[in-house]
Amino acid sequence: MSLQSPRGTRDFYPDAMRVRSWLFGHFREVARRFGYEEVDAPVLEHAELFIRKAGEEIVEQLYHFTLHDRHLALRPELTPSLARMVIARQGELALPLRWFSIPQCWRYERMTRGRRREHYQWNMDVWGVPGVEAEAELVAAVFALLARLGLARGDVRVRVSSRALLESLARGSDLVGERFGALCVAVDKLGKIGAEAVAAQLTDPAGPVRLGAAEADALLGFLGVRELAEARRRLPAAAAPALAALDALFEGLDAYGVADRVVFDASIVRGLAYYTGVVFEAFDAAGDLRAICGGGRYDRLVESLGGRPLPAAGFGFGDAVIGELLAEKGLLPTLPRGLDDVVVAVAGGDDGGARRAAVRYASRLRAEGRSVELALDVPLKRALRSADRSGAARAHLIGPDELARGAVRVKDLATGSERDEPLGER
Numbered sequence: 548m549s550l551q552s553p554r555g556t557r558d559f560y561p562d563a564m565r566v567r568s569w570l571f572g573h574f575r576e577v578a579r580r581f582g583y584e585e586v587d588a589p590v591l592e593h594a595e596l597f598i599r600k601a602g603e604e605i606v607e608q609l610y611h612f613t614l615h616d617r618h619l620a621l622r623p624e625l626t627p628s629l630a631r632m633v634i635a636r637q638g639e640l641a642l643p644l645r646w647f648s649i650p651q652c653w654r655y656e657r658m659t660r661g662r663r664r665e666h667y668q669w670n671m672d673v674w675g676v677p678g679v680e681a682e683a684e685l686v687a688a689v690f691a692l693l694a695r696l697g698l699a700r701g702d703v704r705v706r707v708s709s710r711a712l713l714e715s716l717a718r719g720s721d722l723v724g725e726r727f728g729a730l731c732v733a734v735d736k737l738g739k740i741g742a743e744a745v746a747a748q749l750t751d752p753a754g755p756v757r758l759g760a761a762e763a764d765a766l767l768g769f770l771g772v773r774e775l776a777e778a779r780r781r782l783p784a785a786a787a788p789a790l791a792a793l794d795a796l797f798e799g800l801d802a803y804g805v806a807d808r809v810v811f812d813a814s815i816v817r818g819l820a821y822y823t824g825v826v827f828e829a830f831d832a833a834g835d836l837r838a839i840c841g842g843g844r845y846d847r848l849v850e851s852l853g854g855r856p857l858p859a860a861g862f863g864f865g866d867a868v869i870g871e872l873l874a875e876k877g878l879l880p881t882l883p884r885g886l887d888d889v890v891v892a893v894a895g896g897d898d899g900g901a902r903r904a905a906v907r908y909a910s911r912l913r914a915e916g917r918s919v920e921l922a923l924d925v926p927l928k929r930a931l932r933s934a935d936r937s938g939a940a941r942a943h944l945i946g947p948d949e950l951a952r953g954a955v956r957v958k959d960l961a962t963g964s965e966r967d968e969p970l971g972e973r
């Protein structure tokens with residue numbers, strides 16, 4: 548039997564768990580400050596919730612199996628589960644909804660730096676807000692988190708675009724619904740498989756998109772644009788509402804004081820089929836790492852799963868890439884165990900009186916809210932050695948001598964100084 552966890556998964560020993568809790572604490576606190584409520588869903592779902600036909604990597608990477616005739620999957624992301632939860636209570640839930648969550652997600656990925664087969668993903672999603680004030684709020688929350696983690700203003704940039712720009716370019720070929728989703732998924736692979744391979748997918752007569760060669764060229768050419776003004780010059784009139792939405796988004800970001808860290812980048816398309824409007828991803832400024840987070844507007848997901856139309860926007864922010872960046876910058880904290888006291892019933896051949904006194908004494912400290920480790924019947928030397936290593940502030944020793952004096956011997960583990968305290972006082 549292998550003692551290693553499955554490839555791409557992690558064990559969290561106490562020191563790693565403390566860092567994880569520290570990070571999640573910041574996720575929770577930022578979400579709370581923006582007025583988001585925490586939700587969760589099962590890690591296991593009906594596989595069909597995640598299976599879409601647009602050629603997405605996330606579907607190919609699904610951990611799925613059939614058990615008792617049920618086709619089940621470990622969630623690769625949370626968004627479809629949230630949509631399912633919203634639909635199940637649509638009409639009852641007061642809009643807008645602002646929800647956050649920190650799910651563990653599973654994807655059978657090729658392992659690279661910052662990409663693993665399970666990751667935790669902080670999600671913030673807004674349901675029922677059609678305007679880009681939702682996206683501005685979400686991007687502002689990402690920057691609020693980055694600041695809390697100690698990153699400097701210039702360390703991370705958000706790149707933003709809108710799928711509606713591509714839609715305006717593809718409109719001539721009457722691309723709607725699933726075909727447009729498949730187009731975006733193909734275009735998103737540009738960095739990975741190159742322009743020729745993407746063009747081949749877009750124009751494949753047997754594929755889901757079936758663009759003409761000239762249209763595919765125009766589309767791929769547009770992805771190189773990095774200025775909104777240039778996008779405006781190159782796009783047809785049908786792009787006007789999407790361009791106006793991007794202008795409004797930058798105004799909103801300016802009000803939050805973060806517009807200087809957000810850039811327009813036409814190559815941001817995102818690899819999930821359900822996005823419909825603004826899309827964004829955050830990257831480290833040095834450009835060494837994969838996306839830190841990604842999100843956007845997905846106004847038709849609820850409909851596509853059988854609900855009534857409902858606008859929505861959100862992002863997912865993984866724990867892995869940010870962990871790499873924080874480590875690189877020396878910002879990952881070394882966190883102490885947080886133990887306050889060690890209470891020791893010193894082994895010494897009495898009739899158990901020291902044991903009982905130590906248990907009662909430890910219980911009183913715990914009732915005061917302190918974190919107390921209790922060591923019963925341990926030789927004094929060994930007890931003090933392990934108390935020193937534990938990171939506790941004090942050791943409280945109770946043995947036959949102390950009992951006879953009605954006292955506890957309290958040792959300050961930082962200074963080594965000792966004093967008696969009355970045993971019955973606490």
Ligand code: HAM
Nearest residue numbers: 624626662663666838839840841842861862863865867
């Ligand atoms: P995503 O871009 O697939 O979007 O994932 C979001 C983030 O999760 C990534 O930017 C990355 O930080 C992290 N992530 C994803 N896959 C892995 C992996 N294999 N290993 C480590 N980290 C990973 C979504 O999942 C959307 N559901 C986000 C969203 C929420 N959109 C709207 N609401």
